[in-house]
Amino acid sequence: MMDIITHLSEGFSVAFQPFNLGMMMLGCLLGLFIGAMPGLGSVNGVAILLPITFFVPPTAAIIFLAAIYYGSMYGGAISSIMLGIPGASTAVATTFDGRPMAMQGKADFALVAAAIASFVGGTISIILFTLFAPPLADFALRFGPQETFALMVLAFATFVGLGGDDIPKTIFMILLGLVLSTVGLDTISGRPRLIFFDLQGFYKGISFIVLAIGIYGIGEMLWTLETSRGKVEIAAHRFTFERLRAALGELKRAITTMTFSSFLGYFVGVLPAAGATPAALMAYGLTKSFSKEPEKFGKGEISGVAAPEAANNAASTGSMLPMMTLGIPGSPTTAILLGGMVIWGLTPGPLLFIQQSEFVWGLTASLYAANFVTVLLNLALIPLFVWVLRMPFMILAPLIFVLCFVGGYAPDTRMFDPWLILLFGFIGYVMRKLDYPLAPLVLAIVLGPLAEDSFRQTMIADRGDWTVFFTRPLAGTIMFLAALLFVAPILNKLLRSKKPARSA
Amino acid sequence: MRRAELIFAVILGAFSIYLMYMAQLPPLQIGWVPEKGPGSGATPFWLSFGMLICAVWIFWRGWRGITPQGRSTEPFMDAYTLRIVSVTVGSIFMMLLATHYIGAYAAMFLFLIFYVGIFGKIPWPTTIAVSLAIPIGIFFLFESGMKILLPKGLSEPLFIPLYKMFVY
Numbered sequence: 001m002m003d004i005i006t007h008l009s010e011g012f013s014v015a016f017q018p019f020n021l022g023m024m025m026l027g028c029l030l031g032l033f034i035g036a037m038p039g040l041g042s043v044n045g046v047a048i049l050l051p052i053t054f055f056v057p058p059t060a061a062i063i064f065l066a067a068i069y070y071g072s073m074y075g076g077a078i079s080s081i082m083l084g085i086p087g088a089s090t091a092v093a094t095t096f097d098g099r100p101m102a103m104q105g106k107a108d109f110a111l112v113a114a115a116i117a118s119f120v121g122g123t124i125s126i127i128l129f130t131l132f133a134p135p136l137a138d139f140a141l142r143f144g145p146q147e148t149f150a151l152m153v154l155a156f157a158t159f160v161g162l163g164g165d166d167i168p169k170t171i172f173m174i175l176l177g178l179v180l181s182t183v184g185l186d187t188i189s190g191r192p193r194l195i196f197f198d199l200q201g202f203y204k205g206i207s208f209i210v211l212a213i214g215i216y217g218i219g220e221m222l223w224t225l226e227t228s229r230g231k232v233e234i235a236a237h238r239f240t241f242e243r244l245r246a247a248l249g250e251l252k253r254a255i256t257t258m259t260f261s262s263f264l265g266y267f268v269g270v271l272p273a274a275g276a277t278p279a280a281l282m283a284y285g286l287t288k289s290f291s292k293e294p295e296k297f298g299k300g301e302i303s304g305v306a307a308p309e310a311a312n313n314a315a316s317t318g319s320m321l322p323m324m325t326l327g328i329p330g331s332p333t334t335a336i337l338l339g340g341m342v343i344w345g346l347t348p349g350p351l352l353f354i355q356q357s358e359f360v361w362g363l364t365a366s367l368y369a370a371n372f373v374t375v376l377l378n379l380a381l382i383p384l385f386v387w388v389l390r391m392p393f394m395i396l397a398p399l400i401f402v403l404c405f406v407g408g409y410a411p412d413t414r415m416f417d418p419w420l421i422l423l424f425g426f427i428g429y430v431m432r433k434l435d436y437p438l439a440p441l442v443l444a445i446v447l448g449p450l451a452e453d454s455f456r457q458t459m460i461a462d463r464g465d466w467t468v469f470f471t472r473p474l475a476g477t478i479m480f481l482a483a484l485l486f487v488a489p490i491l492n493k494l495l496r497s498k499k500p501a502r503s504a
Numbered sequence: 505m506r507r508a509e510l511i512f513a514v515i516l517g518a519f520s521i522y523l524m525y526m527a528q529l530p531p532l533q534i535g536w537v538p539e540k541g542p543g544s545g546a547t548p549f550w551l552s553f554g555m556l557i558c559a560v561w562i563f564w565r566g567w568r569g570i571t572p573q574g575r576s577t578e579p580f581m582d583a584y585t586l587r588i589v590s591v592t593v594g595s596i597f598m599m600l601l602a603t604h605y606i607g608a609y610a611a612m613f614l615f616l617i618f619y620v621g622i623f624g625k626i627p628w629p630t631t632i633a634v635s636l637a638i639p640i641g642i643f644f645l646f647e648s649g650m651k652i653l654l655p656k657g658l659s660e661p662l663f664i665p666l667y668k669m670f671v672y
């Protein structure tokens with residue numbers, strides 16, 4: 001425990017360096033704006049702005065991106081409440097009661113509830129992260145390539161078992177991401193692979209950033225342009241200090257809800273396939289189930305805003321735990337952060353805690369500070385965000401397209417990448433319309449090189465004996481869990497089909 | 505929507521076969537190479553084979569009407585969606601193409617004028633302000649701040665004085 005306190009205080013000295021502090025505040029502000037924009041969430045913001053961070057030191061870069069991640073979780077509630085359109089899928093549950101509150105003239109109460117609940121969720125989850133991360137990283141130091149590969153399989157299995165999406169489509173997207181990650185020069189033999197139409201651009205491979213910007217920048221914007229159809233109605237609102245105090249008074253009765261939702265959100269967020277959206281929906285559902293007045297939910301109940309907001313913020317920190325300690329991202333946003341870490345020259349995983357202590361603890365300390373800064377900025381700038389929400393979508397959308405183009409060009413300064421972004425954006429949009437889950441694709445292209453290397457290393461070391469994945473105690477246990485997750489949907493289906501038979 | 509689901513599954517199946525073909529082209533090997541482990545083509549080949557199986561599975565589920573898309577009678581794209589998607593993708597395509605010739609900033613400016621002013625029907629003073637402000641902001645962020653030079657094409661001479669003032 002003393003070790004943690006010492007590391008954390010060192011982390012604060014890193015986080016409070018003027019440049020890092022500036023990056024954090026800028027990240028919080030940008031994150032709030034990104035989150036507040038309909039159709040844009042943390043994953044879009046981090047994907048589009050990641051290339052900018054290649055030109056600053058890794059610690060400042062991760063602090064900036066984590067602050068965007070954080071800020072956008074707060075900001076998502078603003079458009080959910082004011083427009084009735086979730087800023088991102090993570091804020092869907094916030095619309096259930098947030099929008100009715102706004103329509104009753106209590107938009108300010110809902111916004112304050114969202115901000116304070118996000119703060120509670122953030123604080124509890126960061127404390128949990130600080131306590132759990134070092135022992136988990138210590139444990140993960142025992143992992144060899146067999147365990148690393150088994151963990152990758154587990155991460156993919158969670159999408160199949162817990163993702164809730166169409167199973168063949170989920171598996172297809174995982175495999176597609178893995179295949180796309182093999183394009184370019186093979187790291188072991190040095191031979192070029194899958195050079196489509198002999199285009200020179202493919203020799204460098206397909207960067208996960210290109211895929212992520214295409215899908216989450218262009219593809220999502222096309223989707224939002226289609227679904228919003230420009231019909232948005234901003235709720236009436238008034239913000240005064242007295243109203244803020246009254247809102248805080250009303251929020252007192254949601255303290256238990258916020259605490260419970262924070263713990264729930266954190267642990268759901270740790271699971272690779274789950275993340276902030278199901279965490280928020282689960283928190284909302286459970287709060288409603290346990291409420292003494294469930295009939296009030298959906299009609300403007302303040303706990304119905306507090307529960308999902310506490311949970312989605314807690315889940316965003318939760319998803320950082322496996323990313324930092326095991327090198328397995330807990331959400332699409334952390335998958336992009338993980339890819340960024342590789343580009344910054346870091347090796348995600350347990351060794352990070354030993355070799356890059358300043359990076360890890362600087363980030364952890366910055367999360368505490370970012371949480372505090374974001375809640376203040378959020379409350380102080382609510383009128384400004386509401387004003388920005390009036391920006392016509394036909395200005396915001398082309399701005400995003402231009403940023404996608406420049407952001408995609410910047411890392412390797414070649415025009416090949418913006419062209420690929422456009423292609424992936426269009427295909428991503430079509431896939432989304434047909435219900436192909438996109439998160440497993442991004443996760444797979446990030447994890448692909450690590451998974452293939454660990455698999456081939458094991459095969460070479462054990463002379464093709466694949467049973468080592470099952471006979472080594474740790475790898476075997478992880479593989480067993482993965483197998484359970486793969487068969488979970490089948491078992492679930494069998495159980496469901498038996499129930500009606502029995503009742504008949 | 506049903507037709508789109510089935511056609512897309514066929515396209516994905518064909519793409520999977522193409523990937524399998526690409527992954528076994530010499531000198532790539534898809535089997536075990538003595539002393540060297542799995543061949544370079546093994547990973548993409550067998551994963552693409554898995555994709556092919558999934559594509560067949562997706563097609564079968566769509567055909568049987570198990571998926572919501574397989575049962576849907578709604579059109580894949582209505583007239584509004586078709587218009588907004590084709591104009592958006594088409595105008596981004598033109599912006600990228602124009603970048604090769606007239607450079608990124610001029611292409612961006614024209615794209616914004618078209619998208620915001622003509623397609624978006626935003627008042628012209630706002631359109632012009634936005635179309636100028638965004639490229640200028642990008643210039644200062646990327647070229648002046650991060651020293652990343654975007655392609656200029658024919659417009660390169662116009663930037664030489666700006667390089668002297670703001671970049672170097």
